[in-house]
Amino acid sequence: MNDTTASTPPAKKPAGRRKFELDERLKAYKGVWVFIEHERGAAHPVSWELLGEGRKLADKLGVELGAVVPGAPGEDTQKFCAEAFQYGADLCYLIEDPALAEYRNQSYTRALTDLVNKYQPEILLLGATTLGRDLAGSVATTLQTGLTADCTELNIDMENRSLAATRPTFGGSLLCTIVTLNYRPQMATVRPRVMAMPARDETRTGRIVEHPLALVETDIVTKVLEFIPDERRDQANLPFADIIVAGGRGMKRPENFQLIWDLAKVLGAEVGATRPVVQAGWVGADRQVGQSGKTVRPKLYIAVGISGAVQHRVGMEGSDVVIAINQDPNAPIFDFATYGIVGNAMQIVPALTEAFRQHLATAKLAS
Amino acid sequence: MTEKFDAIVVGAGQAGNAAAYTMAKAGLKVLQIERGEYPGSKNVQGAILYADALEKIIPDFRDDAPLERHLIEQRVWILDDESYVGTTYRSNDFNKPPYNRYTIIRAQFDKWYSKKVQEAGALVICETTVTDLHMDGERVVGVKTDRTGGSVYADVVILADGVNSLLARKAGFHEELKPKDVALAVKEIHFLPESTIESRFNVSGNAGVVIEMAGKITQGMIGTGFLYTNKESLTIGVGCLLSDFKKQGIAPYALLEQMKAHPAIKPLIEGGEMKEYTAHLIPEGGYHAMPPLCGEGWMIAGDAGMFVNGVHREGSNLAMTTGQLAAETVIELKNENKPCTAKHLARYRAKLDASFVMKDLKKYKRLPEIFEKNHQFFTTYPELMNRAAHAMIAVDGVDKKSKERAIRRSFLNARSWKGLMGDAFKLWRAFE
Amino acid sequence: MHIVVCIKQVPDSAQIRVHPVTNTIMRQGVPAIVNPYDLVALEEALRLKDRYQAHVTVLTMGPPQAETALRKALSFGADEAILLTDRAFAGADTLATSYALASAIRQIQKDMPVDLVFAGKQTIDGDTAQVGPGIAVRLGLQMLTYVCKIEALDLEQREITVQRRAEGGVQVLKTRLPALITVLEGINEMRFATMPDMFRAARHPLKVWDKDAAGIEDATRIGLKGSPTVVSKVFAPTPRTQKAEIVQTQSDQPRDQAATLLAKLFTKFPQLRAEIGRRAS
Ligand SMILES: Cc1cc2nc3c(=O)[nH]c(=O)nc-3n(C[C@H](O)[C@H](O)[C@H](O)COP(=O)(O)OP(=O)(O)OC[C@H]3O[C@@H](n4cnc5c(N)ncnc54)[C@H](O)[C@@H]3O)c2cc1C
C-alpha cells in the first residue's frame, strides 16, 4: 500500500480500458432496476429521478427497466407501482410483507438480495439517501459485488456493456469514473436532485411481479420504537432543508445575524452559515455549510455576505437556485450563483424579507 | 505528572532533531516536544542540505533519507530589470558520490529525521506547544505545555524552537527580535515534469542546479532570491530584511510575483503548477545579534540562537551542528556525573567557538551592518553591472575603449570615487 | 464491554490540488489526517468507555504511516491499537476493505469478544459510507447507520437503543448486541488529550498485522484482486461557467432590487413559488 488512500476506489491508479471477459454465469444478468424508496406514505423523489436515468440505460442496453417496491400490505405500494410505470418502469417487483412496514436494514436487505438472486438484474440503482446508502452497502456486501456511491453521472460503456459510474472524489476537486469488473449486478447510488425529474406519462402501465419475503417479524432483531418527524424536533437539519438562508462574515456583527433569521422565518427556511461565523459563535456548529460542515442541496440557497470560498462552495453548489447578496461585485460567489444583488446586506436583506412577506400575503389572499 | 527526563528538546526542526538523536543514541532519556501536527509540518526551507553536518550525526543517512537532487552546478546572478550578469560553477567532481549538497523538501525530510530520532529511543510528542519554562529560581528545571497535566521536568532543556524562540524571550534570555536582524522569506514550489526540469537546467540523473540571485529583484531591499531544482519541482523564493519590507511597504508575495515575471526567470518556471506557498523568518542578524547561548539548565541551538550564515545561505547545517554540540555537552556531563549548571554548560560555548559555526559567523559579523547602511549594493551596482555588460557585449560600432570609459564614468556618476573605494573597502573588510 | 473503532487515515482534501495539465492529483505535501468522521465515532466510543468501563480497540488498514492515526486515537483514550498493513491489501475497494477489516475483527474477538463496532459515517476521500455496512454484514452484526444519539445501553439484556437519522425524521431503534454503529457528525466534540495521555500514546506498542496475522482466509478477496470496482478515469470537473445574473434596477433602491429579484425568480422557477407558499403557510 503506497499511499494513504489505498482502500478506496478513487485512489487507485486508473485501470484504463482494462479488458475483462464476463463469466458465462454473469451473462445471464439482464435488466436495469431501480429501488423505490418510500417512507410514511410518500415516495422519495430520487426514485423517480433514477427511473428517468434508468430508462436511458435500459434503452441503451435494450433491456427492461424494473422498479423494486417493498412495503407492508395495504400500504401505498400499489400506488407506487402505478407511479413507477408512469415514470418509465416496464415492470415492478412487488414485495409485500408486514415486516417491511418500517425500514430496517435486515428485512430490506433480505428482500432485495433474494430478489436479485432470483431475477438477476445487471444494474441496480438506489438513491444516495440515508436509507439508500444503508441498504446499498449491506446488499452489495451480501451479494459480493461492487458498488459505486454518490454518482453524478451514469453511462453505458457499449464496448463491454458495463456501467460507467462517475462520482466526485477528494472533496469535489476531482471526478472519477468507476466500472465494475467481473461481478453482477453493478450497483450505484445517486444523490437526490442530481438527475433530472423525468416527465410523467399517466397512460403508461406495466406488469407487476410479486415476490414473497422469506422472513418473519420474529427473525428481525432490530425494532423501531418510534419515528420522530423533523417538525417535532427543534434542530437544524440543513442537509434535508429545501430552502436555506445562509450568512457569512459580511454580516459583520452577531446582532446583524438576526436579519438572516428574519428572512428564514418568512420563508420557512433553515439558517446556514460559513465557518468563520460558526467559529465566532454566532450560530451553532450544526449550521455550518461546506467541506467541514454540512453538504446541502436545497431548492433555494440565499447566500448573504458570503465570499464563496471553495470550501464553502463544495457544500452548497448542489443547490438548485442560488441567490447571492454581496457588496463586492467581484466576490467569487457571483461566479456560480444564479442571481446576484450587489449591495449592502443590511439594507437588502430587510427589503427582501419584506418583499417575500408581501408576496405570501397576496398569494394567500388570492387562494 | 512528575516524569523526569535527562533532557527535553523543544522543537523538531534541524537543530532539535540533531540534538534529540545524538542524546538518545547515547542512551539518554530524551523527550522532544513539537507543536506542529507532525515534525516538518511547520517547517519551511529552500532547501539545500549540506551533507557534511548530517553525516557527522547520521553517517549512513544517504541510505534512506528522502533526497531530491545532488547539486552539481551553482549559478550566481546579479539582476536588473531586464537582464542579469552572472557566474556559473559546474563541476563533475560534484557529480561523484558521496555528494556534498542536496536539495530536499523539508516536510518529507523532517518526517524521516524524526523517525530516526524515535528509533534512537527518544520520546517524541507532537501537536503540543511548550508555553513556558519551569523555573526553580534561576534554574530551568523543565517545561510547561498547553496540555492538561503538561508539566515535564528534565536536567536540561535545549531550546531549538526556531527563529521566533518565544520561549527564550519569555524567559528573558533573549531580547525581542529586531526587524533588521531577521529576513522574511517567501517561497513557492512549482511542479514540472522531471524531463522538463532536466532539459531546462541541463542536468540528468539526480543532478541539480541552484541559482542564487541578487540585485534589483529585491527593489533596493537587502535580500536575495533563489531557485533550486528538486526532482519534480522547482523551489523559488526571495527573502529580504523585515525592516526593509516594513520601510518599503511591499508585500512579500508581490515581490516574489515580480521576481517570477523577470524575463530571465519566467521561462525557467513556465508551465509549472504552484503547489505550496510559504513564508518564514530567517535570522540574519549574525554574530552581533546572538543571544546568550546557555545558562542554568538550558542551551539554545539552531535558528533560535541566530545561527545562520546569510551570505552563504547556510542555516540547516549550523542548526544541526549546534544541536549536536549541545547534545554532546549533555552527554559528556552525564558521563562525568556533573550537573547541567551554567558553569558546566559553558562547554557548549567553547565547542561552538572551536567549530566552523562561530568561525564563520565571526568572519561575516560586519556584513549585516554594512549592507544595512549601504543599500547601493542592492540598487545601484546591479544596474551598473548589467549596463556595463550590455555595453561591452552589444556590437554597435562603438570602440571598446570608449565603452570602457563610458562605463567608468557611469560608475563614477552613480557613486563618487570615494564612494566606490569605500564600498570596496567595506566589502573587503566584511569578507576578510 | 469491548468496542472496536475503525479509523482511517486520509489526505486532508482541503489541501489537495489537481495538476491543470496532467489532471493528476497532487498528493505530495498534503498532510494526512484522521478521517474527521472517524473521530466522531471514536469520541462516542470513548464516552461509552467512560460510562461503562469499556475496552476500546482502534483498528486501521493502511500504509505503515497510518501509525500516526492510531497513536492519535490512543492519546484520546483508546486502549489498544491495531494496524493492518500488507502490500497485499493495496488497491482495495470498499468490498475488499470490509473483508480485511472483518477478518481482523474476528481475530480480535479471539482474545476478547466484541460487543460494538464503531465506524465513521463515511471517509472524506472515498466518501462511500459502505465499509461500515460491509463489516456488519460480514460479521452478522446488527447494523445501525447514521446514529445521532445513543439513548440507552443495557449490558445485562445486551440491548442498545439509538436514534438514527432517516429521511424526514429520526428512527428510534432498539437492537441486540453485538452491533455496528456508524455515527453522524456533530453529535459530540472530540476531547483534548492530556500530556500523560500523549506519553502513553507515544509509548504504547502497536500491534502490526500482515494478512496472515489478520487471519485472511482467502487472499483473492483482499486488495486489488478482491475489488470488483476499478477506476477507469480520473478527471477535473469542467468549471461552471454560468455567472450570476446580477439584478439591476434603475433606482438602486433595495426595495426595487428585491421586487425585481422575486419577479425573475418566480418567472424562471415557478416551482419555488409553490415551495415557498407551502412552507410558509
Ligand atoms: C480546511 C478548511 C476547511 C474549511 N471548511 C469550511 C466550511 O466547511 N465552510 C465554510 O464556510 N468555510 C470553510 N472554510 C473557510 C473558507 O476557506 C472561507 O474562509 C470561509 O468560507 C469564508 O467565509 P465568509 O464568506 O463568511 O467570509 P469572507 O470570505 O470574509 O467573506 C465575507 C464576504 O462578505 C462581503 N461583505 C462584507 N460586508 C458586506 C455587507 N455589508 N453586505 C454584503 N456583503 C458584505 C464581502 O465582500 C465578502 O465577500 C474552510 C477552510 C479550510 C482551510
Ligand SMILES: Cc1cc2nc3c(=O)[nH]c(=O)nc-3n(C[C@H](O)[C@H](O)[C@H](O)COP(=O)(O)OP(=O)(O)OC[C@H]3O[C@@H](n4cnc5c(N)ncnc54)[C@H](O)[C@@H]3O)c2cc1C
Ligand atoms: C525560505 C528559507 C530558505 C532556506 N534555505 C536554506 C538552505 O537552502 N540551506 C540551509 O542550510 N538553510 C536554509 N534556511 C535556514 C534553515 O531552514 C534554518 O536555519 C533551519 O531550519 C533552522 O533549524 P531549527 O531547528 O533551528 O529551526 P526550525 O527548523 O524552524 O525548527 C523549530 C521547530 O520548533 C518548533 N517549535 C517552535 N516553538 C515551539 C514551542 N513553543 N513548542 C514546541 N515546538 C516549538 C517549530 O514548530 C519547529 O518545528 C532557509 C530558511 C528559509 C526560511
Ligand SMILES: Nc1ncnc2c1ncn2[C@@H]1O[C@H](COP(=O)(O)O)[C@@H](O)[C@H]1O
Ligand atoms: N482502511 C480503513 N481502515 C479502517 N477503517 C476504515 C477503512 N476504510 C474505511 N473505514 C471505516 O469505514 C468508514 C466508512 O468508509 P467509506 O466507506 O470509505 O466511506 C470510515 O469512516 C471508517 O470508519
